[in-house]
Amino acid sequence: MTINFTMSDQQKKLQYEVRDFSENVLRPVVAAADAEPDPLVGFQMTKPAYVEAYRAGIAMSMLPAEYGGGGISCVDLVIAAEEICAVDPGFACTVLCNGLGLMPIAWYGNEEQKQRFLTAATSDPTGEYLGGWTASEPPGSPSGTANFDIPLPRPAGVGLTAVRDGDDFVVNGRKYWPSSAGWDERGVNAGTLIVRTDSEKGGTEGLSALVLERDTPGVTYRHLDKIGHRLASNAEIVFDNARIPVANLLPGAAGNGxxxxxxxxxxxxxxxxxxxxxxxxxxxxxxxxxxxxxxxxxxxxxxxxxxxxxxxxxxxxxxxxxxxxxxxxxxxxxxxxxxxxxxxxxxxxxxxxxxxxxxxxxxxxxxxxxxxxxxxxxxxxxxxxxxxxxxxxxxxxxxxxxxxxxxxxxxxxxxxxxxxxxxxxxxxxxxxxxxx
Incomplete structure (x- = not known):
């Protein structure tokens, strides 16, 4: 009989350590940060706790060990996440979005991209590094994200366009609800961005993924004010002729966004x-x-x-x-x-x-x-x-x-x-x- 619901000693240790962090480091800041009227300020109030989570190995625990991450299993991640979520799932979302934003680089990126982005994510001396996941778009007619794979060309489906111009993609459009605007509305350090690289094809062929980096010219951010998950950062992101290097295209995600x-x-x-x-x-x-x-x-x-x-x-x-x-x-x-x-x-x-x-x-x-x-x-x-x-x-x-x-x-x-x-x-x- 191989089915076993007993946690290993390592898993129990992980659970205890994350519970201790959640109760003694995170909980003391939750009430005031959640009540803060300005969503950006509320998010910033969690930064010291996030830095501690980073230095404790929690924030990048899901990234592959060969690039400096924790390399923990998905089961281990779920065990740890429950302890954070029981205190504040919004803060847990900030940690989770490191995975949402950076795991696609591990899955679909080339070795140079993995070394460049994943190693940077796991070796930040400040402990402030954030990964981001940018897929959703604003509501409208036509707009939105749920039918991203609709088999029709634009304007149906994903509207953010990326047109190649030499060594760059020129990106135009808006995203809404992406995981983070960063600590200061200048964006996360790096993360996965879903774009439409072919407007003449439907969502199963015309989408790709680029790595969007902090302080990319032509990209502006605005924090969203929410009723829930107030300690997670979500934003409207506007791209106005933003230029993202072709080298940031994830090869395995070209046409497979x-x-x-x-x-x-x-x-x-x-x-x-x-x-x-x-x-x-x-x-x-x-x-x-x-x-x-x-x-x-x-x-x-x-x-x-x-x-x-x-x-x-x-x-x-x-x-x-x-x-x-x-x-x-x-x-x-x-x-x-x-x-x-x-x-x-x-x-x-x-x-x-x-x-x-x-x-x-x-x-x-x-x-x-x-x-x-x-x-x-x-x-x-x-x-x-x-x-x-x-x-x-x-x-x-x-x-x-x-x-x-x-x-x-x-x-x-x-x-x-x-x-x-x-x-x-x-x-x-x-x-x-x-x-x-």
Whole structure:
């Protein structure tokens, strides 16, 4: 019997160290930073904690060891991420976006690019280095991102254009919701940028990925003000004849920007899902403590009432189910060269939506008192609401990827059960992108 849910001593050590960081370094700054009206200032207030995370090896833990990263497995990453997310998933998103922004370089870049960008990311003496993931675009008509792989030329699909001019690409257009504007609205140090290199082709052929560097001329940033994940930096980015060197084109992503998007959001699926577990865990522990110490006017604490015990018991069970699914999806990534386009999407969809309901169930147990800020449910609910709609929205992108795979006549519905590799290809894209 090889199935084993017991963490190794190394994993327990990792969990303990990240929990210690989250409770003693991160938590003290969360409340004030979250309440800061200026989103850029709030983000900057997390910088000292981020530097400590960098120096502790947390911030770049997912990058390959041969380039100075932690080289940890996806399972290890999920174990560590839960501890940060239980305190603040927005800060965890800042750390995660190092992976979203830099792992595509490891997957699709050449050796020179890996040495140039990944080594720089893992050897910053200031500890401030940020990676970024820049794919999403602003809403409009036509605009947006969910149907990025629509099989039509512009103006459908991704609108950010990159036209080659000598040794550069000239880039024009806008991005919206990218992972970061950097500490000072001058951009992250380096990250992956999805562009349209061929406007005459659809999204399965015309997209590519470039590495966007900090202080690139012609690029301006504006932080977005959000109701949730306020400690994560998201921005509007405007490209006005920005010039990005052709040397920053990821060779494996030329004409395959669509596959970069799908693989990246599959890789991050279990981490987004474990963030939801962290939120539900925090809500459950708060509600359980409340139920054991409050009588609601009865003679004994309400934990003795059946409805309270049943609801909290269901929540606890669902958290365990969700965590197991996250570990399973991460294990699948580790076994299949960090590909889990089907399992990663399924995991992200189901766990984030289930855990949002769990947070609300805990609020019902606490009742009207859950509205008082001292219990923290307002923030938990705001953060939990983010998870189903970001990181590749469940309705706009994740479910469509699942649909594309299971609609394939060759799909084996028992593949996950049998731990088979379910390959995701261009034939699985574009489903449902054309109305009617």
């Amino acid at each position: 669509d596959l970069v998007i799908n693989r990246n959001f599959a890789w991050s699926g279990p981490v987004a899902a474990i963030a939801a577990v962290g939120m539900a865990r925090a809500a459950y522990e708060t509600a359980l403590e409340f139920a054991k110490g409050n009588t609601a006017g009865a003679l004994r604490p309400i934990i003795g009432f059946q409805n309270v015990g049943y609801v909290l018991g269901d929540v606890a069970s669902k958290i365990e189910m969700a965590r197991a699914f996250c570990w399973r999806a991460a294990d699948y990534l580790d076994k299949h060269d960090q590909h889990a386009e089907l399992v990663g999407a399924m995991n992200k969809i189901q766990v984030t939506e289930l855990m949002f309901d769990c947070v609300y169930k805990c609020m019902q147990i606490v009742g009207v008192n859950s509205l008082e800020t001292k219990y923290g449910f307002g923030k938990l609910l705001r953060e939990a609401a983010v998870l189903p709609i970001y990181d590749g929205g469940n309705m706009g992108m994740q479910r469509r990827r699942v649909h594309g795979i299971i609609a394939d006549p060759a799909f084996n519905p028992r593949a996950i059960l049998e731990d088979e590799y379910v390959e995701f290809g261009k034939q699985h894209e574009s489903i449902g992108t054309l109305v009617g």
